[in-house]
Amino acid sequence: MSNGFGYVTKGVGGLYAVRLLPTGASGVPETHTPQPLDGMTVTARGRGSLRRGGGLLVGDLVEVTYEERSYAMRDGAATPAADGAGIAIARVLPRRSALIRPPMANLDLLFVTVAAAAPAPDPETVDKLLCIAVHNGIRPVVIVNKCDLDGNGAKKLAGVYRAAGFPVFEVVGKTGEGVPDLADYIDRELPGKLAAFAGASGVGKSTLLGRIFPSVAFETGDISQRIERGRNTTRHAELHSLSEGADSGYLADTPGFTMLDFEQFDFFGLDDLPMTFPEFEPYIGKCRYTDCTHTKEDDCAIRAAVKAGAIPESRHRSYCALYEVLKKKKKWK
Template identity: 40%
Template sequence: MRDSAVTLSETQGRIITSVGGLYTVETSCGMCTCKARGVFRKRGILPYVGDFVQLSEDGVICEILPRKNSILRPPVANLDQILFVTSSCRPDPNLLLLDSFLAVAIYQNIQPVLVLTKVDLDAAEQVRRLYTSAGIPVYAVDYRNGETVQAVAALLKDKVSMMTGNSGVGKSTLLNAMEPSLQLPVGEISEKLGRGRHTTRQVQLYPCAGGYLADTPGFSTFEAEQYVQMKKEQIADCFPEFQPYLGECRFSDCSHVCEKGCAILEAVQAGKIAKSRHASYCTLYQTAKQRKEWES
């Protein structure tokens, strides 16, 4: 379950749990519990769950190896993918919110995956087509067909993943179906995933379906601040369906919002890019444009 690009020695490992300044690190020799060097705090550096770290001879974290990505809430590094669980109805999908977080994942070099639930109530064919055409992998879960559950479970094998989504979309039901040993109460947040009482200082990676799964916040805690660091010029790169048209506009500094000769706007008008996706892009672009430089 380690990153194939990272070769760890006996004095290196991955942080699996963080609670109250203590870290559980998985090494080639097993698990060890340790603290981090005090110099990290002085420098404002916080080890994240998922970090690959170097351990000193006395079992203290002395170095954090380079991260390929990280998110703020929960503080997790080196994610391979984020599964965005969205119900086809009850509640209906919030496309702007979903598009915002898909963009965040792509910006952070994390593979986004859309998992649709409650398709027995609404097949959500329009949503499936919308995101499939946008280049986002889409998996529909129908509990009457166990293969649809297994297809999602297979995504977790040998990867570090996070699953998130609005409350009520069926995350606990899906997790129970993929990993029955979790026995999560449906409709509740379970302490087994680190979000119960007295666990606000704990972040953990849990074995699940042959991989690791980070504790699972809802969209309300997967904050919009994740894309604060995105400049307005970077947002178009976070919409995969824009890629064939970037560089084809009349003006090199085209914002893709309202300019004449914009290849992306022409693609929207031709039905090659969904209007809702472009509307979400425009909202994110305007938000970034209004943000002061010092806020980034």
């Protein structure tokens, strides 16, 4: 019996793709001795309670076990069985983070993608994703795509998120404009880490990933087709490794959000909300009332900062909208 440690890169219908880490990669326990399939991507099934996919997420670091019949040897190199015969996911290692939308574990960075137009930007959706990232200790990055469709709108959007303190990239996925800067950032920041592109359906996540991974075929679709089909083009989250090396980073495409997803969005407590807006931080504790909700009180330091232009108005609007959502949720509990 052999074993290996690796990331679940894809999971469809009870079959999982696991990229086994090469020896020396972070995530591999020191006690692991080199095994034939280390560094390869294998097809595996969950064992026991993991059989029906219960609890497995793309991005999970798992221990896989396999048998001699699970691979073929030729010229000293092993090839894993394509059907995953005898290859099982035995356990999930503790997670650094786990999200419901996008359904992924162990993310270190989240690239929140928004289009300048088509679909029209929805700041509340963007801000919700940013809050979720911050709340889960995941570093958020903002990508403004489709800058070709509305240059001024794109500048404004980018300005809002720069003012809020996030790294922002303005790109045109269709032509590749601005993409080298984003690719450089990814090359620099991602080694040894996991990241995902997230955002509304149709903003161009798969188009951008196609530029970053020219050898991978990402399915993309236009808006008209999308409406006809009434569903997302990308159907499952899938992680792609940036290199073959031990320090490779991993980047995932994820299905776009639809408004329906957001109705059932899993969330955090009302008390945690202000801390998920990093640009509020310098003002917290400086309001007149200690129990200030920062929504409509007088002498609220955050509202004063909004009036003075130090905090973008749209960010405060999102804050107020999320405050109402979480307040209702609290009552139901």
